[in-house]
Amino acid sequence: MREAYHDQLEQLADRLADMTGMVAEAMENATAALLQADLGLAEQVISGDQKVDDVRSSIEEQSYALLALQAPVATDLRTVLAVIHAAESVERMGDLALHVAKAARRRHPASALPEDVRPYFAEMGQIAVKLANEAAEIIRNKDVDRARSLEEEDDAMDDIHRHLFSVIMDKEWQHGVAAAVDVTLLGRFYERYGDHAVSVAKRTVFVVTGRMPGYGGDENL
Numbered sequence: 001m002r003e004a005y006h007d008q009l010e011q012l013a014d015r016l017a018d019m020t021g022m023v024a025e026a027m028e029n030a031t032a033a034l035l036q037a038d039l040g041l042a043e044q045v046i047s048g049d050q051k052v053d054d055v056r057s058s059i060e061e062q063s064y065a066l067l068a069l070q071a072p073v074a075t076d077l078r079t080v081l082a083v084i085h086a087a088e089s090v091e092r093m094g095d096l097a098l099h100v101a102k103a104a105r106r107r108h109p110a111s112a113l114p115e116d117v118r119p120y121f122a123e124m125g126q127i128a129v130k131l132a133n134e135a136a137e138i139i140r141n142k143d144v145d146r147a148r149s150l151e152e153e154d155d156a157m158d159d160i161h162r163h164l165f166s167v168i169m170d171k172e173w174q175h176g177v178a179a180a181v182d183v184t185l186l187g188r189f190y191e192r193y194g195d196h197a198v199s200v201a202k203r204t205v206f207v208v209t210g211r212m213p214g215y216g217g218d219e220n221l
Contacts, residue, residue, distance in 0.1 A: 005070055012062055012083050017139040019055045019090050020200065024132035026052070026097035027193060031125030033104040034186070035118055037111045045101035052094035059087045078210060082203040086139070089196040089203075093132060096193045103186055112182050114175040117167060120160050124190040127157045131197035138201050144208050147201035151213075157194040161187050 026045050033041035063084045066072060072080055103112045113121055131154060138147045164187045167173070168180040202213045 017136045020136040023093040028129045030097040030100035042101040042105040049098045056091040086200045086203040096189045135197045135200045150201040154194040161191040
């Protein structure tokens with residue numbers, strides 16, 4: 001019975017990792033749709049978001065069943081709680097990819113981005129997908145060292161996000177208020193996506209060590 005129980009815990013973590021991979025693919029496609037004004041890719045992301053929501057619901061259902069029927073303690077309890085919270089963050093990542101895809105669809109057949117800011121969003125998209133894929137591997141391998149380094153990788157996303165404000169506030173900005181609003185919102189979507197990926201990684205640290213990074217006075221986390 002205990003072996004089957006631990007198999008369920010491992011399955012739970014694997015499903016969370018799979019879900020994280022799904023939102024990585026969603027953001028990759030959403031970014032391509034944004035940069036290329038590709039309506040087909042945008043629609044693919046939009047229609048696929050329900051699958052992410054369904055996986056999150058299934059993960060939560062399985063998690064609560066384990067809490068109710070197995071009464072896990074110590075590391076096992078941390079695993080279940082971390083999965084529940086992380087699944088919420090991953091679903092939010094999917095929602096942010098959805099917002100990017102909807103922005104691409106809304107402006108189609110035109111591009112939602114002026115030409116001079118596209119390189120920034122291409123880079124933010126690459127960083128976002130990398131963060132999500134790394135978070136998935138961190139979940140699978142319970143790699144604490146890699147989880148701790150993910151926040152540093154997210155700093156590059158934050159730097160680009162901050163730079164976008166200087167671009168749209170510059171007196172040389174020629175694209176009007178609507179484009180500035182689009183760039184501001186889209187930049188925020190990518191920045192928040194990265195933050196959620198880091199949050200997912202921190203949950204893995206919590207599972208292994210029993211402490212959340214940034215809490216409890218542990219400066220090494």
